[in-house]
Amino acid sequence: MARISLSHLGKTFASRHGNVTALADINLEIADQEFITIVGASGCGKSTLLNLLAGFDTPTSGQLTVDGAPVNGPGPDRGVVFQQTALFPWLSVEENIAFGLKLRANRRKGSSEKIVERLLARTGLAAFRSRRPAELSGGMRQRAAIASVLAINPSTLLMDEPFGALDALTRSIMQDFLLEVWEEERKTVLLVTHDIDVAIYLADRTVVMTAHPGRVREIIAVHLPRPRRYEMRSEERFIALRDHVTGIVREEAIKGAIEIAA
Ligand SMILES: Nc1ncnc2c1ncn2[C@@H]1O[C@H](COP(=O)(O)OP(=O)(O)OP(=O)(O)O)[C@@H](O)[C@H]1O
Ligand SMILES: [Mg+2]
Numbered sequence: 699m700a701r702i703s704l705s706h707l708g709k710t711f712a713s714r715h716g717n718v719t720a721l722a723d724i725n726l727e728i729a730d731q732e733f734i735t736i737v738g739a740s741g742c743g744k745s746t747l748l749n750l751l752a753g754f755d756t757p758t759s760g761q762l763t764v765d766g767a768p769v770n771g772p773g774p775d776r777g778v779v780f781q782q783t784a785l786f787p788w789l790s791v792e793e794n795i796a797f798g799l800k801l802r803a804n805r806r807k808g809s810s811e812k813i814v815e816r817l818l819a820r821t822g823l824a825a826f827r828s829r830r831p832a833e834l835s836g837g838m839r840q841r842a843a844i845a846s847v848l849a850i851n852p853s854t855l856l857m858d859e860p861f862g863a864l865d866a867l868t869r870s871i872m873q874d875f876l877l878e879v880w881e882e883e884r885k886t887v888l889l890v891t892h893d894i895d896v897a898i899y900l901a902d903r904t905v906v907m908t909a910h911p912g913r914v915r916e917i918i919a920v921h922l923p924r925p926r927r928y929e930m931r932s933e934e935r936f937i938a939l940r941d942h943v944t945g946i947v948r949e950e951a952i953k954g955a956i957e958i959a960a
Contacts, residue, residue, distance in 0.1 A: 699729075700727035700729060701732075701765060701853075701854070701886050702726075702751070702764050702854065702888075703726075703728075703763045704724050704725060704727075704760070705725055705760055705761045706724075706759060706760035706761065707723070707724040707725070707747075707759070707762055708721050708722050708723060708724070708757060708759035708760050708911075709743070709755070709759075710758045719911040720743040720746040721746055721757075721911060721912045722912065722913050724747065724760070724912070724913060726905065726914060728886060730853075730886055732886055732887075732902050732903065733887045733889070733900055733901050733902045733903075734886075734887065734889070734903055735889050735896070735898075735900055735903075735904045736889070736891075736897075736905045737890075737891060737892065737894055737897045737904060737905070737906055737907070737943065737947055738908070738915075738950065739909040739910075739947065739950050739951035739954050740892070740951075741910060741954070742907045742908065742909045742910060742950070743907065743910075744858070745858055745890065746912070747890075747912070748778075748856050748888065748890060751769065751776065751854075751856055752772055752776055752856050753769045753771040753772040753773060754772060765853075774798075774851075776852055776853075776854045776855075776856055777847035777854070777856065778857075778858075779844055779847055779855065779856070779860045780859070780860065781860065781863055782863075783831070783839045783842070783843035784843060784846075785842055785846065786831075787830060787831050787832060789830070790827060790828050790829060791818070791823050791826055791828070791829055791830075791831075791834070791845075792814060792827040794846045795814050795817050795842065795845045796814045796849070797846065798847075798849050798850040799813060799814070799849050814849065817845040817849055818845070820848075820882075821841040821842065821875075822841065823838060823841060823842060826838060835868075836864050836868065837864055837868040837871070837872060840860065840861060840863075840872060844876070848879065848883065852885070854885065854886045854887070854888070855880075855885050855889075858890045859890060859891060859892065860872075861873065873899060876900070877924075878925075881924070887900075889901075894940055894943050894947060895931060895940060898918075898922075898936065898939050898943065899926055899931060900926070901920045902919070903918065903919050904918045905917050906943060906946045906947060906950070907950070908950050909950045909953055909954025909955075909957070915946060918939065922935065922936065922939075
């Protein structure tokens with residue numbers, strides 16, 4: 699049964715330059731614990747889609763349900779990690795991770811300390827627990843942001859270019875870190891990326907969107923064994939998937955560019 703269901707979902711923005719249809723007739727069923735990646739040309743509506751799922755914005759048509767209920771604003775069941783890390787600059791790493799837990803009134807102190815300890819260890823930040831975000835590297839900051847989201851134990855993770863600001867090496871380490879966390883915590887993940895290799899490497903299924911308005915162009919099932927290993931990227935079946943996805947994304951980006959020029 700689907701955990702997340704998007705049915706004829708559409709979003710049109712009213713702007714000074716007229717209406718902009720960002721998303722049109724999106725249909726997608728996402729299973730519990732599925733890892734979905736979303737790719738598509740710039741401006742095709744990927745962030746808009748995640749914002750709707752996060753409950754930061756509302757659809758203008760169609761339906762969006764999580765666990766059978768319509769999304770009605772943000773909730774602790776959906777953790778959000780965007781490119782710019784959402785950490786409190788005046789709190790230490792440890793305090794940032796503990797922050798969300800404090801908001802959940804019914805948790806006993808003992809168990810919340812245990813959760814923070816486990817996440818500090820899991821993200822390799824135990825030795826940096828007292829540091830403020832400004833005293834961390836980009837990769838460490840992003841791990842701290844992920845830890846603070848995981849602390850609330852959301853069943854769904856919504857990630858928009860979560861490692862986009864990092865260098866290539868740190869990025870690839872963070873992808874493996876994310877996969878390890880996902881294998882351990884079994885969450886449903888929707889991750890937006892412009893990097894097709896990453897989209898395939900992480901996903902159970904990759905959704906390719908059309909450019910303007912964003913629709914689902916194709917859903918590609920990634921039948922690569924898990925756990926994924928970095929070396930898989932040079933295997934023939936990986937390269938075949940990458941070429942296929944790249945072909946569609948390029949086609950859509952070119953179509954979009956022609957439409958904009960017209
Ligand atoms: N608040 C808004 N008001 C008006 N138009 C908007 C708003 N937010 C997004 N749009 C428009 O909706 C379309 C989709 O934007 P969105 O940010 O979702 O694209 P994206 O796929 O995330 O792009 P990128 O890959 O560059 O991040 C764009 O045409 C954008 O201009
Ligand atoms: Mg975006």
